[in-house]
Amino acid sequence: MGELTTGRAATSLLTDHYELTMVQASLHAGTAHRRSLFEAFGRRLPAGRRFGVVAGTGRILEMLRDFRFGSAELRFLEETKVVDSTTLDWLRDFRFSGTIRGYAEGEVYFPGSPLLTVESTFAEAVLLETLILSVLNHDSAVASAASRMSNAAGDRPCAEMGSRRTHEEAAVAAARAAVVAGFASTSNLEAGRRYGVRTIGTSAHSFTLLHDTERQAFAAQVGSLGTDTILLLDTYDVDEALRTAIEIAGTDLGGVRLDSGDLAIQAHEVREKLDALGAVNTTITVTSDLDEYAIAGLQAAPVDSYGVGTRLVTGSGAPTASLVYKLVSRQDDGGQWVSVAKKASGKSSTGGFKQARRLYDGAIAIEEAVGVPNLPTDMTDGRDLTVDLVVDGVIDDSFTGAEGVRKAQHRHATSKAELPRSAHRLQDGEPAIPTVFYDD
Amino acid sequence: MGELTTGRAATSLLTDHYELTMVQASLHAGTAHRRSLFEAFGRRLPAGRRFGVVAGTGRILEMLRDFRFGSAELRFLEETKVVDSTTLDWLRDFRFSGTIRGYAEGEVYFPGSPLLTVESTFAEAVLLETLILSVLNHDSAVASAASRMSNAAGDRPCAEMGSRRTHEEAAVAAARAAVVAGFASTSNLEAGRRYGVRTIGTSAHSFTLLHDTERQAFAAQVGSLGTDTILLLDTYDVDEALRTAIEIAGTDLGGVRLDSGDLAIQAHEVREKLDALGAVNTTITVTSDLDEYAIAGLQAAPVDSYGVGTRLVTGSGAPTASLVYKLVSRQDDGGQWVSVAKKASGKSSTGGFKQARRLYDGAIAIEEAVGVPNLPTDMTDGRDLTVDLVVDGVIDDSFTGAEGVRKAQHRHATSKAELPRSAHRLQDGEPAIPTVFYDD
Numbered sequence: 001m002g003e004l005t006t007g008r009a010a011t012s013l014l015t016d017h018y019e020l021t022m023v024q025a026s027l028h029a030g031t032a033h034r035r036s037l038f039e040a041f042g043r044r045l046p047a048g049r050r051f052g053v054v055a056g057t058g059r060i061l062e063m064l065r066d067f068r069f070g071s072a073e074l075r076f077l078e079e080t081k082v083v084d085s086t087t088l089d090w091l092r093d094f095r096f097s098g099t100i101r102g103y104a105e106g107e108v109y110f111p112g113s114p115l116l117t118v119e120s121t122f123a124e125a126v127l128l129e130t131l132i133l134s135v136l137n138h139d140s141a142v143a144s145a146a147s148r149m150s151n152a153a154g155d156r157p158c159a160e161m162g163s164r165r166t167h168e169e170a171a172v173a174a175a176r177a178a179v180v181a182g183f184a185s186t187s188n189l190e191a192g193r194r195y196g197v198r199t200i201g202t203s204a205h206s207f208t209l210l211h212d213t214e215r216q217a218f219a220a221q222v223g224s225l226g227t228d229t230i231l232l233l234d235t236y237d238v239d240e241a242l243r244t245a246i247e248i249a250g251t252d253l254g255g256v257r258l259d260s261g262d263l264a265i266q267a268h269e270v271r272e273k274l275d276a277l278g279a280v281n282t283t284i285t286v287t288s289d290l291d292e293y294a295i296a297g298l299q300a301a302p303v304d305s306y307g308v309g310t311r312l313v314t315g316s317g318a319p320t321a322s323l324v325y326k327l328v329s330r331q332d333d334g335g336q337w338v339s340v341a342k343k344a345s346g347k348s349s350t351g352g353f354k355q356a357r358r359l360y361d362g363a364i365a366i367e368e369a370v371g372v373p374n375l376p377t378d379m380t381d382g383r384d385l386t387v388d389l390v391v392d393g394v395i396d397d398s399f400t401g402a403e404g405v406r407k408a409q410h411r412h413a414t415s416k417a418e419l420p421r422s423a424h425r426l427q428d429g430e431p432a433i434p435t436v437f438y439d440d
Numbered sequence: 441m442g443e444l445t446t447g448r449a450a451t452s453l454l455t456d457h458y459e460l461t462m463v464q465a466s467l468h469a470g471t472a473h474r475r476s477l478f479e480a481f482g483r484r485l486p487a488g489r490r491f492g493v494v495a496g497t498g499r500i501l502e503m504l505r506d507f508r509f510g511s512a513e514l515r516f517l518e519e520t521k522v523v524d525s526t527t528l529d530w531l532r533d534f535r536f537s538g539t540i541r542g543y544a545e546g547e548v549y550f551p552g553s554p555l556l557t558v559e560s561t562f563a564e565a566v567l568l569e570t571l572i573l574s575v576l577n578h579d580s581a582v583a584s585a586a587s588r589m590s591n592a593a594g595d596r597p598c599a600e601m602g603s604r605r606t607h608e609e610a611a612v613a614a615a616r617a618a619v620v621a622g623f624a625s626t627s628n629l630e631a632g633r634r635y636g637v638r639t640i641g642t643s644a645h646s647f648t649l650l651h652d653t654e655r656q657a658f659a660a661q662v663g664s665l666g667t668d669t670i671l672l673l674d675t676y677d678v679d680e681a682l683r684t685a686i687e688i689a690g691t692d693l694g695g696v697r698l699d700s701g702d703l704a705i706q707a708h709e710v711r712e713k714l715d716a717l718g719a720v721n722t723t724i725t726v727t728s729d730l731d732e733y734a735i736a737g738l739q740a741a742p743v744d745s746y747g748v749g750t751r752l753v754t755g756s757g758a759p760t761a762s763l764v765y766k767l768v769s770r771q772d773d774g775g776q777w778v779s780v781a782k783k784a785s786g787k788s789s790t791g792g793f794k795q796a797r798r799l800y801d802g803a804i805a806i807e808e809a810v811g812v813p814n815l816p817t818d819m820t821d822g823r824d825l826t827v828d829l830v831v832d833g834v835i836d837d838s839f840t841g842a843e844g845v846r847k848a849q850h851r852h853a854t855s856k857a858e859l860p861r862s863a864h865r866l867q868d869g870e871p872a873i874p875t876v877f878y879d880d
Contacts, residue, residue, distance in 0.1 A: 009449075013630040014608040016601070018641030020629070021665055025643070029660030031650050038646070063608070076633040084664075122650050129644075133604035134611055161456070164573035165760040168454040168503070170607035171574055189460070190453040193516040201458030203465070204569075206478070206767035209780040210471050210562050220469030224524075225461055310760060319754040320605040327646035340649040 010070050011063040012094075015130040017082060023123045024087040032090075032123035035337075036330040039354065040102070040116040040136055042109070046144070046318030048428025051419060053147045053412060054115055055177040056139030057105035058404035060132055061395050067131070069094055090123070097393035098124050103356070104387045105399065106180050106412030108147075108419065109140075110368045112435040114354040114386070115323065122330060129325045135173075136323050141315035142174045143181035145292070147416060148316065149308055150182030151424050152295040157184035157305045159200055161287065162313035174313040180408040182416075187307075196402030202230040202257045202285065202307075214241055218248045228254035230285055233270070234261065242270060246277045255283035255304070263288060264301040271302035291316050292426055328354075329373075356385040358418070358433075365418045368435040375438050450510050451503040452534075455570040457522060463563045464527040472530075472563035475777075476770040479794065480542070480556040480576055482549070486584070486758030488868025491859060493587045493852060494555055495617040496579030497545035498844035500572055501835050507571070509534055530563070537833040538564050543796070544827045545839065546620050546852030548587075548859065549580075550808045552875040554794040554826070555763065562770060569765045575613075576763050581755035582614045583621035585732070587856060588756065589748055590622030591864050592735040597624035597745045599640055601727065602753035614753040620848040622856075624745075636842030642670040642697045642725065642747075654681055658688045668694035670725055673710070674701065682710060686717045695723035695744065703728060704741040711742035731756050732866055768794075769813075796825040798858070798873075805858045808875040815878050 026032035045052050069077075069091040077083055077091070098120020109115055116132060118125040150158045160178035163171035175191035185198040192199035203221055211217035218231055218241075227249045233241040233256050245253055256274070258266050263286045274282050286298065287307035295306055315321075329339045355371035359382040369375055369382065389396055398404065416423075423432030466472035485492050509517075509531040517523055517531070538560020549555055556572060558565040590598050600618035603611035615631035625638040632639035643661055651657035658671055658681075667689045673681040673696050685693055696714070698706050703726045714722050726738065727747035735746055755761075769779045795811035799822040809815055809822065829836055838844065856863075863872030 011608070013633055014603075014611065015629055016603055016627040016641060017629055017632075017639045018627065018643055021641050022643050022647045025647065025661045025664040026650060028664035029651070029656070031660065034650060036646075036650065073633070076629075080632060080639070082629065082632075082639065122646075126644070126646060129646075130604050130611075131608055134606060134608040137605050138607040138610070163454075163456055164570050164765075165577050165762070166574060167578040167607060167610035167613055168451070168571055168574040169609035170578070171454065171570075173607055187456040187458065189455055189457055189516070189522065192457075192520060192522075193453055193513070199457045199520065199522065201456060201461050203458055203462055204566070206476075206562075206566060206569075207462045207465065209767045210466060210474060210476065210770055211469070212772065216469070220471065221465045224465040224468035229461075310762070314759040319759045320750060322605070322750070325604075327649045330650055332652065 009066065010068055010073050011066045011131060012069050013073050013076070014134065015127065019126050019129055020077070020083050020087065020091075022126055023090070024083045026122055027087055027090060033121045034330050034332070036120065036122040036125050037328050038118045038125045038129070038325055039114050039328045040132060040323050040325045041114055042111055042321060042323045044111045044322075045431060046315075046322070049144065049318070050423045050425065050429055050432040051108045051110060051144075052140055052321060053143035053181050054103045054105055054107045054109055054136070054140055055143035055180050055408070056135035056173070057102065057116070057389065058400045058408065059139065059173060059176070060135050061389060061397075062400045063131060063135070064096055064128070064390065064395060067096060067128070094124075094127070095393065096120065096124055096128065096390070098390070099388070099392060100390040101386050101388055103385050104408070104411055105404065106408035106410070106415065107385065108412075108415045110431045110433060110435045112370055112437065113368055114356050114370060117354070133323060133325050137320045138170060139173055139177040140321040140323065141318055142177040142313060144321065145312055145316035145318070146178040146181035146183055147412065148292040148426065149290075149295055149306075149312065151416070152292045152426065153306055154299070156303065158182070158295075159184060159305060159307045160186040160188065160312060161307040162309035163188045165310040166313040171313065176405060178312060180405060181412055195405045197405060203232050205232065205235045208232065208235040215244050215248065218245055222249045227252045230255040230257050232257045232259065234259050238266060238270065239273070242273055243277075246274070246279050251277065251279040251282070253279055253282045255285055257285045257287060257307070259287045263303070264298055267298070267301040267303050296426055357382045358385055360418070363418065364420050365433050366420075367433055369438060370435060371438045449506065450508055450513050451506045451571060452509050453513050453516070454574065455567065459566050459569055460517065460523050460527065460531075462566050463530070464523045466562055467527055467530060473561045474770050474772070476560065476562040476565050477768050478558045478565045478569070478765055479554050479768045480572060480763050480765045481554055482551055482761060482763045484551045484762070485871060486755075486762070489584065489758070490863045490865065490869055490872040491548045491550060491584075492580055492761060493583035493621050494543045494545055494547045494549055494576070494580055495583035495620050495848070496575035496613070497542065497556070497829065498840045498848065499579065499613060499616070500575050501829060501837075502840045503571060503575070504536055504568070504830065504835060507536060507568070534564075534567070535833065536560065536564055536568065536830070538830070539828070539832060540830040541826050541828055543825050544848070544851055545844065546848035546850070546855060547825065548852075548855045550871045550873060550875045552810055552877065553808055554796050554810060557794070573763060573765050577760045578610060579613055579617040580761040580763065581758055582617040582753060584761065585752055585756035585758070586618040586621035586623055587852065588732040588866065589735055589746075589752065591856070592732045592866065593746055594739070596743065598622070598735075599624060599745060599747045600626040600628065600752060601747040602749035603628045605750040606753040611753065616845060618752060620845060621852055635845045637845060643672050645672065645675045648672065648675040655684050655688065658685055662689045667692045670695040670697050672697045672699065674699050678706060678710065679713070682713055683717075686714070686719050691717065691719040691722070693719055693722045695725055697725045697727060697747070699727045703743070704738055707738070707741040707743050736866055797822045798825055800858070803858065804860050805873050806860075807873055809878060810875060811878045
């Protein structure tokens with residue numbers, strides 16, 4: 001629980017320069033040790049979205065273990081004079097000792113939902129700002145898109161295949177976030193290794209083109225991977241490829257993939273021909289530039305599964321969740337908590353430590369109730385949304401690793417099932433339920 | 441040169457499942473060892489863009505050093521039965537032994553520019569597909585946006601500040617790509633450590649709010665970081681903050697930052713007041729949701745530098761460069777090269793190994809000449825665009841690390857300066873120069 005993991009790269013420089021100079025200036029002023037409460041939240045959802053999905057929480061906790069300043073990090077900070085020697089000494093001993101609470105991974109969220117709160121000294125909490133936001137903003141953007149896509153796909157499984165269209169490490173996180181939010185599998189092997197998620201694959205056009213004929217390519221694939229494999233049909237002529245595929249693999253062929261053209265028309269034609277050849281259990285996977293709208297448009301087509309790439313890993317038009325991390329209250333020298341909020345135009349924060357509870361009418365969510373800081377004492381119905389993730393520096397490991405992903409998958413399915421039907425409309429609209437703030 | 445770097449994480453599973461099963465099937469069929477030529481290129485630029493910027497090349501070479509299958513990787517592949525034992529044996533010994541040529545990092549590019557070609561056995565080249573595309577697609581998307589932004593900023597420096605709005609490792613790569621494409625600095629410390637780029641920072645609203653008064657916050661910052669620091673003015677009232685800032689730091693105050701409101705109007709007001717107070721050398725940095733259009737809109741405002749976040753790291757509307765990696769030719773069993781191309785509708789590749797040369801009228805580029813495979817022998821003018829990056833498995837380290845970034849910066853400045861003036865219009869348009877394919 002919470003021990004420094006040796007042999008892994010430190011995560012402490014995955015941050016902004018100013019986080020460290022603010023630590024220095026607050027150490028100098030004697031304010032670094034004021035207890036502070038920071039909160040990560042979104043002022044709004046991406047335009048038109050009905051809900052967001054929290055993702056990345058487990059990754060934050062995993063990286064918090066390695067958020068230490070070792071010799072390489074300290075040497076860089078010293079040589080480049082980012083901070084002074086007093087601050088270097090403080091960083092050398094740094095270990096997060098505060099408490100982090102928040103929405104558990106996979107939970108849906110709305111504008112103003114207090115997704116993650118960090119209570120610690122100012123210096124400890126401000127150091128984590130950039131890393132927490134990077135993870136939540138990226139992973140939640142992908143998960144929010146994935147949830148819409150898997151919902152549009154209904155009972156048909158979606159596979160994440162976007163690794164090549166995003167940063168190589170973002171690809172691993174995107175695969176993980178997609179699986180949290182309803183995807184059945186990913187093509188990303190590192191996501192399989194780190195998080196135990198199922199990996200899948202078919203083959204590429206290059207594999208067919210490597211061979212002298214398509215027949216030889218299909219024979220090579222089936223000979224090596226078995227008849228349960230998925231053959232790619234659209235390198236040359238789809239009809240001919242389909243006949244060749246069944247000749248080689250027989251009617252037990254696992255599946256075929258279509259990656260271009262009018263997918264709905266082709267899926268109908270391919271299904272008809274597969275059935276006519278007796279390959280009634282051979283599945284059809286489609287994979288060409290899909291998003292939630294394209295998937296919805298294929299509802300009536302005889303498609304068995306979807307492979308989604310670019311639009312998933314780029315958040316389907318919203319590549320960042322636009323979450324912010326704000327100081328909402330801090331203690332004064334007397335140890336009294338003071339709510340704080342900047343007053344510049346156009347940006348307002350609701351100050352104070354918050355409780356959050358989802359209220360229901362029967363089984364359907366009707367309100368995101370946020371107490372500022374407390375909810376009314378007579379509000380005992382609904383579901384408490386805030387869980388302890390780190391208590392006094394001790395990380396709850398059940399939110400991390402493969403276990404964390406599995407739990408988040410189940411949590412997302414449950415949380416999504418509680419939403420009103422309007423939440424699943426793909427057309428632009430308002431948040432599915434209102435966020436109501438309660439001042440006490 | 442090209443030795444395996446020990447003590448670093450293997451990069452070999454940052455790839456798609458099907459790359460490995462294609463290796464298996466081609467080993468089984470005896471085709472894995474056919475010499476093959478893959479090419480990374482873009483069919484088109486993002487809508488309306490006049491040029492793209494190649495970025496990430498150095499990172500690909502750095503990760504190629506560690507593209508090895510160690511015990512952890514092999515154990516995962518064995519336990520999950522991704523590939524068979526013959527393939528595991530082949531992967532255990534894997535080390536890229538082929539040749540990679542391409543546009544050097546920082547170079548501008550156009551539709552059809554042959555950005556990176558990999559010549560090796562099929563199995564070696566296909567294994568690298570996902571990693572190469574991940575890096576090029578991400579880094580080039582950011583660099584292409586960064587170039588437009590730094591161009592719109594003219595002589596005023598741009599700082600990259602978007603770490604919190606993208607995946608934590610993508611943030612490091614984004615900072616690097618931004619600097620390649622004209623940005624002066626970044627807030628990302630890890631980018632500073634890895635690539636020697638300049639890091640900078642101001643302070644956040646939370647720092648002001650931590651203190652009992654804005655005056656105490658400014659005094660803390662100036663007391664610790666010196667008068668050369670940048671004070672954030674818009675936590676409460678900008679006018680009052682400005683007066684307080686000069687009272688505390690004197691007229692030697694390094695700079696002020698504005699992060700909200702109408703930046704043009706505020707910049708004029710703040711400049712006037714700073715000058716009136718005698719702080720004529722105090723600079724003004726603006727940072728609120730900037731992109732190339734907002735920067736262009738501030739040309740007439742007395743702004744000294746721009747801090748750009750979200751829109752930069754998300755590629756200013758084009759978060760991926762949409763580059764593809766295609767098999768363009770391969771040898772047959774007799775060792776003869778055969779050009780290959782899939783023939784499905786809507787997607788066409790121009791087959792064959794390619795030369796690329798940029799042609800000029802005086803100092804101005806007028807054509808991207810691409811030979812399929814060769815350019816006309818009498819085409820001796822212009823500039824050869826293709827350089828050797830890896831020769832027979834030996835990596836040219838001068839393209840990697842801090843040195844690689846510095847060279848890429850200079851290369852981009854030179855390459856951009858050669859473009860016709862139309863290239864720098866921000867309005868949507870056609871590629872700045874045409875790509876002409878020469879069949880021999």
